[in-house]
Amino acid sequence: MSILNRLRHIYYDAKGNKWFYYFAIFCRVMLALGFIPSGIVKVMGERFASGLSVNHPLGHYLEALHSTGYYYTFIGITQLIIAVLLLIPRTALLGALMYFPIILNICVLTYAVRFEGTRIVTLMTLANLYLLCWDYDRIKYILPFKRDRPAEHFAEKKALSNKFPLLFFASVIAMVASVIVINHFMYNIRPGNSAIECTNGCAGNSNPKACLEFCDCIHRKGKTLNECLVEYNNAKETNK
Incomplete structure (x- = not known):
C-alpha cells in the first residue's frame, strides 16, 4: 500500500x-x-x-x-x-x-x-x-x-467507532x-505587555542592566523592536 x-x-x-x-x-x-x-x-x-x-x-x-x-x-x-x-x-x-x-x-x-x-x-x-x-x-x-x-472507503454508512x-x-x-x-x-528577551512586566523579567536575564535599558527603550522611548534589540546587544557588550 x-x-x-x-x-x-x-x-x-x-x-x-x-x-x-x-x-x-x-x-x-x-x-x-x-x-x-x-x-x-x-x-x-x-x-x-x-x-x-x-x-x-x-x-x-x-x-x-x-x-x-x-x-x-x-x-x-x-x-x-x-x-x-x-x-x-x-x-x-x-x-x-x-x-x-x-x-x-x-x-x-x-x-x-x-x-x-x-x-x-x-x-x-x-x-x-x-x-x-x-x-x-x-x-x-x-x-x-x-x-x-x-x-x-464508505460503501455503507457505519456507526461511529467508540x-x-x-x-x-x-x-x-x-x-x-x-x-x-x-x-x-x-x-532571550521579550518586551512584556507592560513596562513593569518587562522589568520584572530582567531578574532572570543574563545581563539585567542591559535588559532594563531594553525595557526603557521599548516602553518609555517607544522605539521599534529592532532598534531596541540593537541597543540591548550593544549594552550587553558594554556591560560585560
Whole structure:
C-alpha cells in the first residue's frame, strides 16, 4: 500500500471515530470563543488589548488599527460572522476556511513582535489546521490533487467507532507542551505587555542592566523592536 493510500485509510478511520468528531467540535467552539470577545470590542469601537502598553511593538500596531475607523469595525464584524459560522455545523467548514488566513496572520504578527500571547495564538492556528484536515473530504475537490473515490472507503454508512485514540490525544498533549516550552526558550528577551512586566523579567536575564535599558527603550522611548534589540546587544557588550 502506498503512503498516500495509507494516509487516506488513516483519515477515513479517524472520520469514523466519535472522539475525533468530538475534538473537532471542541476546536470549533474554542476558536469561536477566541473571536467573539475581540470582535465585540472592535464593533463597539474600543481599543483591543487595552492593557497592552501603547509603546509595545504590538501596541503601536493596535493603536494604528484602532484609528482606521470603519475598517476596524469591519474586522470586528467579520470576526463575529466567522465565529457564528464555526458554531453552525453546516457552515463550520466555511468558518474554518475564513478563519485560517486571519489567525495565520495574527500568529506571524505575534512572533514578529515577541508578544507574550504567542502560545495561545499558535494553539489556535493548530486547532484551525485540524478543522481543515477534518474536512479534507470536502476540501479535496478544490485541491489540485488526484482524488480518491469515496466508495472505496464508505460503501455503507457505519456507526461511529467508540475506540479512544490514545496515541492521538497523547500527541495533542505533547504538541501543547512543545509549543509552551519552545516559546519559553525561543527568545532571550521579550518586551512584556507592560513596562513593569518587562522589568520584572530582567531578574532572570543574563545581563539585567542591559535588559532594563531594553525595557526603557521599548516602553518609555517607544522605539521599534529592532532598534531596541540593537541597543540591548550593544549594552550587553558594554556591560560585560
